[in-house]
Amino acid sequence: MARNVIKDQEQRELRRNQILSAAATVFAVRGVAVAKISDIAAEAGLSYGHVYNFFESKEQILLTLVVSSQERYTELLLEARGLQGTTVDKLRWLISQYLIKGRTSTHFWVVLQAQATEVLSAEEKAVILDKALYNRDLLADIISDGQAEGTIVEGDSIELATLLLSLFQGTSIWGYRGFGEPSDQAVDRMLRLVIR
Structure with a gap:
């Protein structure tokens, strides 16, 4: 009996992730303001009603995806901070992971839309902003570590974190803007902004 419960939970999590993955694609291509639950269901290969078994609304899907x-x-960020090596090594790893990690550009594009449109409430947007500021501050901590070790500019x-973050997040959406993909040297070029 317990095995079926575990299997059911695993299947439910798989379906939930399938919906979120489909939503990321739909939001990125159609836009969060225009996208509908039926679009997400079609992309996920599920029925319209099936999506509602997991999420109450498009807004709930969007907020879940963004968070x-x-x-x-x-x-x-936390993994980067805990790595061995200099701060420059940690930042190089972080930016590389951000640029190559699966679908980062799609998710970042969706986050930007969530903040810019009227789909989410002011309170929901405040949650997104708070988390963005928290993450920016984590990056600033890494930069402060580098300043203390003498590898990062004063x-x-x-x-500095905001500038670097803006650069590598903006680079991650080049494809959506029609700019192509960054070269292998892009990470080192970004790092020149902060390396001493």
């Missing part, structure tokens, strides 16, 4: 994307980025670590 989970931000949490994955938090995990990357200056306001929050401002």
Whole structure:
């Protein structure tokens, strides 16, 4: 009996992730304001009603997707900070992971839309902003570590983190903007902004 419960939970989590993955694609291509539950269901290969077994609304799907994307980025930041090596090594690893990690550009594009449109409430947008600021501050902590070790330029670590973050997040959506993909040297070029 317990085995069936576990299997059911695993199947439910698989379906939920299938819906979120489909939603990321639909939101990125159609836009969060225009996308409908029926679009997400079609992309996921599920019935319209099946999606409602997992999420109450398009807004709930969007917020879940955004929060989970931000949490994955938090995990990357924490992992980078714990790596061996210099701060430059850690930043190189972080930016590379961000640029190559599966679907980062799609998720970032969706986060931007979630913040810019009227789909989510002011309170929901505040949650997204709080998490974005928390993640920016984690990056600033890494930069402060580098300043202390002498590998990162002096200056306001929050401002440097914001500049670097803007650069590599903006680079991640080049494909959506029609700019193509960044070269293998892009990470090193970005790092020149902060390396001493």
